[in-house]
Amino acid sequence: MTRWSIGELAKASGLTVRTLHHYDEIGLVVASERTPSGHRRYTPDDVRLLYQVRSLRQLGLSLEEVRSALSRSDSLRPLFEAQLASLTAQAQQLEALRSRLTALLDGHTTEFLLSTLEMMAVHESYFTADQLGDLRSRAAAMGPEAVEALKASWLELVRQLRQHMADDVPPSDPRVAEVVRRWDELGARFTGGDPAIQAAARRSWEENKAAIGKQVGWPADDGLVEYVARARAAR
Amino acid sequence: MTRWSIGELAKASGLTVRTLHHYDEIGLVVASERTPSGHRRYTPDDVRLLYQVRSLRQLGLSLEEVRSALSRSDSLRPLFEAQLASLTAQAQQLEALRSRLTALLDGHTTEFLLSTLEMMAVHESYFTADQLGDLRSRAAAMGPEAVEALKASWLELVRQLRQHMADDVPPSDPRVAEVVRRWDELGARFTGGDPAIQAAARRSWEENKAAIGKQVGWPADDGLVEYVARARAAR
DNA sequence: CTTGAACCTCACGCCACGGGAGGTCCTACG
DNA sequence: CGTAGGACCTCCCGTGGCGTGAGGTTCAAG
Structure with missing residues (x-):
């Protein structure tokens, strides 16, 4: 045959x-x-x-x-090399995706997956690729639990600030100053002290605080930013 | 806004x-x-x-x-896990492709890339996925130079057989028996001694010897298979 | 001689958009 | 106030790599 x-x-x-x-x-x-x-x-x-x-x-x-x-079989080798490079890039992309997805599945319950993904996406638009790489490698170095702990402390500090604000504690009060100081300190650990990253993070925060608040259950904007600004000014 | x-x-x-x-x-x-x-x-x-x-x-x-x-946001987690598995599989596939391509680029000159690829493809159709996995891991364990050396020895043995045949040495001659023995030994190292893999390899060889010959420059089928069969029978 | 499987040629459908045609709308500038 | 040019609109055809019929012919086994 x-x-x-x-x-x-x-x-x-x-x-x-x-x-x-x-x-x-x-x-x-x-x-x-x-x-x-x-x-x-x-x-x-x-x-x-x-x-x-x-x-x-x-x-x-x-x-x-x-x-x-x-x-044109003579051009096979460069073609293969280009293809190899492209495959490598693809594999790396996939691997990055994979690890992000793994981290997500590890750290979050189902109902937060979507909002977390969404916030990641929103925030990403405020950072350059390099800056994101920085952030990710710092997060990786800290380990997922440390990152979660940091997030939790950050939310706790915001909660305290909102409490002070609700209690009509004046922004110049030293207790407020202390919370803001610790807040900035946390932020510095997150941003690595890089002023460009800090600026981007601040922009992201200010333009999306409503969305963030919605996600973690705060009421709509109520002057928190101004309160903090006055606290800083009084320092 | x-x-x-x-x-x-x-x-x-x-x-x-x-x-x-x-x-x-x-x-x-x-x-x-x-x-x-x-x-x-x-x-x-x-x-x-x-x-x-x-x-x-x-x-x-x-x-x-x-x-x-x-x-249906409640079904997110299984979906994510399925997607993670699929991404992992994709990444592994890509990685396998990548390493194969790298090996190809390392070990072969351009004009053999195509025929090597082709032979790989042909032979793959004769083995199950498990068997291929076996073969690959054995090849990986041996290292690429050892694999190339094995291939070279194998071609050399075939060359000797063809020479004997051309010289009208009878298949019952002990020199022929020795070559066949070493051929089988090499084959065993290749197949790991698994009879199913041996059978598949034999089928692949017999049905594709013409193509293989074309690739390495032998004339068309000339009774080598029968010659070897008679040598085995005389043993 | 008859099935039923395998084969043939159209020919439309799919996904996730790209891109162009032809027209309307908005804004800034002179 | 007019106008230029950019942003926007809808409509619609094109892409790659086939899948999936429809409707008809051919082949191999019984």
Whole structure:
């Protein structure tokens, strides 16, 4: 049996008959022969070509790329190297995604997954890629529990501030000053002291405090920012 | 500014205007308001939703999956876990591809890349996934140079066999028996002695010896298989 | 000689948008 | 006040890599 029907070839190659039809249509892998009635007969050379195509496809090339790779076989090596680089980048991206997702699943209950994701997305738009890398590596160095602890302390400090504000404690009160000082300290640990990152974080916070508040259950904006500003001014 | 135009939102989110139009068309993220003239106005809630969608998309979900994930938010966790598993599998696949490609680029000159790829593809169809995993891990344990050395020895043995055959040495000759013995030994090292893998390798070899020969420059089938069979029988 | 499986050729459908045509709307400048 | 040009609108066709029929022919086994 030196000729193959389309069905046999499909089974052997793990592709579908439709796919082989498609390759034939676009002239990528054409059956060299036909039976008198029009059935495709694939020769060993056709089969070889098909396997080459399948291999290149598995390396992530488009059909057009496969076609040109096969037509000018001298250019294969740079193409492979480019493809290797692209694959590496893809793998790294996937790995980053994977670790973020793992962290999410570890640290959060279901009902917070969405809002956390959303806040991550919102905040990301305020930072450059470099800055985000910084933040992430710092977070990784601290470990997830430390990050969670930091978040919790931060929320607690905000809660205390809101309490003081509700109790009509004047912003100049030393207790308020102390909370603000610890707040800034936490912020510095988060931002690594980088003024650009601090500025970005502040912008993000100010423009999204309503959304953050919604997420953790605060009432709408009620002057917290002004209260803190007055506290700073009084210092 | 509590409402956003489509252009502002596109810039902020890193998506295109066309994409936002698309999400609107399919009812995934619809601008809650319009100006009297029909321009879209996105409310903060719309923006939140969009960021959720963007996040889930970045995790590799299809738009339909995103839609259903957002409609029944209690099922998020299993979905995330499934997605995590899928991402992990993808990353592993990519990594495997990457290492294969690296090995190819290291070990072969350009003109053999294609035929090597092709032979890999052909042979793979003869083995189950488990068996391939076995083969790969054995190859990895041996290291690439050892694998290349093994291949070279194997080709050399075949060359000797062909030589004997060309010299009309009878298959019962002890020299032939010795070559066949060493051939089987090599094969055992390759297959790990697993009879199922040996059978698959034999099938692959017999059905593809013509193609293999073409690749390494042998003439067409000339009775090598029968010669070896007679040598085995005489043993 | 008859099934039923395998094959053939159209030809439309899918996803997630890209991109252009042709028109309306908004804003800033002269 | 007019106008230029940018942002926006809807409509609609195109893309890649096939999937999935519909409706008809051919092949291999019984």
